[in-house]
Amino acid sequence: MCGIVGYVGHRDCSDVLVSALTRLEYRGYDSAGIAVFEDDKIKVAKTQGRLADLSAKMREEGKPHGHVGIGHTRWATHGKPSDINSHPHTGGNVTVVHNGIIENYIELKEMLKRKNVEFCSDTDTEVVAQLLNLYYKGDPLETISKVEDMVTGSFALGIIFADHPDTVYALRRESPLIIGVGKDETFIASDVPAILQYTKKYYLINHNEIAKLSFDGVEFYDRYMNPITKELQEADWDMDAAEKGGFPHFMIKEINEQPESIKRTILPRIYNGMPDLSECGITAEALRNFKNIHIVACGTAMHAGMVGKYVIEKLAKVPVNVDIASEFKYREPLIGEGDLVIIISQSGETADSKSAMLLAKKLGAKTLAIVNAKGSSIAREADMLIYTHAGPEIAVASTKAYMVQLSVMYLFAFELALAKGKITESECAKYITDLQEVPEKVAETLSHVVDECQHAGSTLITADSLLYIGRGLDYALSMEGSLKLKEISYIHSESYAAGELKHGTISLITEGMPVIAVATQNALLEKMISNVKEVKSRGAYVILVCDEECVVGADIADDIIKIPKISEILMPMLAVVPLQLIAYYTALAKGNDVDKPRNLAKSVTVE
Numbered sequence: 161m162c163g164i165v166g167y168v169g170h171r172d173c174s175d176v177l178v179s180a181l182t183r184l185e186y187r188g189y190d191s192a193g194i195a196v197f198e199d200d201k202i203k204v205a206k207t208q209g210r211l212a213d214l215s216a217k218m219r220e221e222g223k224p225h226g227h228v229g230i231g232h233t234r235w236a237t238h239g240k241p242s243d244i245n246s247h248p249h250t251g252g253n254v255t256v257v258h259n260g261i262i263e264n265y266i267e268l269k270e271m272l273k274r275k276n277v278e279f280c281s282d283t284d285t286e287v288v289a290q291l292l293n294l295y296y297k298g299d300p301l302e303t304i305s306k307v308e309d310m311v312t313g314s315f316a317l318g319i320i321f322a323d324h325p326d327t328v329y330a331l332r333r334e335s336p337l338i339i340g341v342g343k344d345e346t347f348i349a350s351d352v353p354a355i356l357q358y359t360k361k362y363y364l365i366n367h368n369e370i371a372k373l374s375f376d377g378v379e380f381y382d383r384y385m386n387p388i389t390k391e392l393q394e395a396d397w398d399m400d401a402a403e404k405g406g407f408p409h410f411m412i413k414e415i416n417e418q419p420e421s422i423k424r425t426i427l428p429r430i431y432n433g434m435p436d437l438s439e440c441g442i443t444a445e446a447l448r449n450f451k452n453i454h455i456v457a458c459g460t461a462m463h464a465g466m467v468g469k470y471v472i473e474k475l476a477k478v479p480v481n482v483d484i485a486s487e488f489k490y491r492e493p494l495i496g497e498g499d500l501v502i503i504i505s506q507s508g509e510t511a512d513s514k515s516a517m518l519l520a521k522k523l524g525a526k527t528l529a530i531v532n533a534k535g536s537s538i539a540r541e542a543d544m545l546i547y548t549h550a551g552p553e554i555a556v557a558s559t560k561a562y563m564v565q566l567s568v569m570y571l572f573a574f575e576l577a578l579a580k581g582k583i584t585e586s587e588c589a590k591y592i593t594d595l596q597e598v599p600e601k602v603a604e605t606l607s608h609v610v611d612e613c614q615h616a617g618s619t620l621i622t623a624d625s626l627l628y629i630g631r632g633l634d635y636a637l638s639m640e641g642s643l644k645l646k647e648i649s650y651i652h653s654e655s656y657a658a659g660e661l662k663h664g665t666i667s668l669i670t671e672g673m674p675v676i677a678v679a680t681q682n683a684l685l686e687k688m689i690s691n692v693k694e695v696k697s698r699g700a701y702v703i704l705v706c707d708e709e710c711v712v713g714a715d716i717a718d719d720i721i722k723i724p725k726i727s728e729i730l731m732p733m734l735a736v737v738p739l740q741l742i743a744y745y746t747a748l749a750k751g752n753d754v755d756k757p758r759n760l761a762k763s764v765t766v767e
């Protein structure tokens with residue numbers, strides 16, 4: 161989704177804006193632009209394409225020189241990617257950059273047209289610029305406050321007024337925005353990595369709040385223009401965490417960071433060898449009283465919830481529904497008091513997940529957010545919160561965030577099962593001991609399977625389509641494997657419950673079609689092997705992922721990827737590693753942009 165930045169300070173503003181936008185590239189974008197005050201006049205440079213195209217354009221046409229400005233990377237929603245539709249957008253005195261959607265822009269545009277305002281782009285953003293300009297009588301704050309009342313939707317805006325060349329304004333409703341503070345300089349940004357090269361200090365800005373950045377510092381106002389004070393935050397990770405650190409891509413770096421991410425996430429939640437989630441306000445008594453559990457999330461986070469469902473139901477015997485957040489809201493879910501709704505989100509800003517959470521609260525359920533991004537909207541608005549400690553995840557394809565989401569799912573399931581009296585203390589202690597072994601086993605897996613996954617990647621590049629199959633936890637996991645492959649290699653794939661193949665899908669199998677079979681669950685192994693034989697005998701090229709102790713004939717599959725063995729219930733945390741690597745090496749072999757796959761954005765802040 162779009163990224164916005166802004167700067168007031170002593171450095172060269174164009175350089176700061178472009179550099180900060182580079183750190184937001186992971187969000188996905190198709191055009192870029194900046195607006196900078198040069199000799200008290202606003203100078204705009206913008207283009208369709210990447211930041212490198214913007215820099216090339218500025219080399220050719222001249223870079224704006226100044227110390228105050230705003231910048232943007234656009235992920236098209238209203239109007240195709242083009243130079244004209246790129247931000248910043250100007251209406252008379254006012255220039256803006258915008259992330260989000262102005263829902264009532266058509267109605268506002270009609271009203272403005274009736275007042276003879278002319279538009280040059282197809283964007284909803286230009287409407288905001290024109291609206292601000294229409295009502296501007298010399299007081300920026302008053303104008304922003306008035307326009308804020310008129311627009312509906314979600315947005316984060318960076319705004320400059322032609323006659324206030326030393327000031328940047330920012331306004332936030334729903335879409336993410338932070339205000340960075342360095343020595344004699346201030347920043348606005350959609351996310352912390354944008355400012356980390358300059359400062360680790362920042363303010364969180366709430367819905368409908370306005371920030372005014374000038375050479376005197378930053379001031380905050382509520383929607384009625386009352387000044388407000390805020391607590392300064394400090395990022396607990398630095399530039400290294402947001403850089404590639406010698407790896408060719410963020411994705412492979414993040415895959416390799418998984419052992420450390422798991423440790424950071426689980427160790428503070430283990431006390432005397434037992435799970436301890438009391439920091440998030442969960443008590444054993446509250447856990448005992450929950451009747452139903454609903455897990456609501458999108459994409460990879462939803463897949464972590466699928467594994468969570470299997471584990472919670474198996475150990476705690478509590479029914480769990482897993483819902484796709486974008487469906488949840490519109491199907492009148494049967495939830496209410498006594499239910500727990502768990503929202504899982506890496507970014508904490510996913511619009512669908514956020515609105516599902518708000519609906520759950522409205523219906524009387526308790527909400528628990530499992531979130532990676534500190535201070536994000538979902539983290540702030542949930543009743544209870546567990547932070548995952550993956551550190552910044554930059555690659556669009558989520559890997560380490562999934563791993564730590566799984567870690568929390570296990571901790572939660574263990575604690576719930578214990579509270580419900582479904583497992584004994586010694587059983588719980590054993591699960592925790594096993595969980596503590598996972599980081600080392602993930603590291604071992606990483607060091608053992610690279611060659612096989614690279615080979616699998618080179619085999620898959622010619623495939624048009626493939627299947628992932630598994631049973632039980634392996635099925636839940638294979639959904640994530642399939643999504644990973646699809647999103648970065650652009651090869652169609654589906655994950656299927658292996659037992660369901662015979663009910664239709666097996667008709668797709670033709671000579672050479674790849675099938676990735678995950679078989680880590682002993683009790684289901686025999687059945688899985690039968691399914692593998694069924695597809696193999698119809699010509700499938702089978703890649704089998706199983707544990708090192710699994711005894712199968714060498715001819716059962718074309719390739720066998722063996723992973724270390726650990727307590728069976730925890731096997732998804734190891735088995736996901738080869739699936740992530742297969743996706744990575746396939747995308748790499750195809751020459752795709754691994755970290756920034758086409759059409760995708762890291763943080764999906766619109767519904």
Ligand code: AGP
Binds near residue numbers: 458762
């Ligand atoms: C995963 O690789 C995807 N990028 C995507 O499915 C993602 O998990 C989903 O959009 C949810 O994002 P969130 O965790 O930030 O809410």
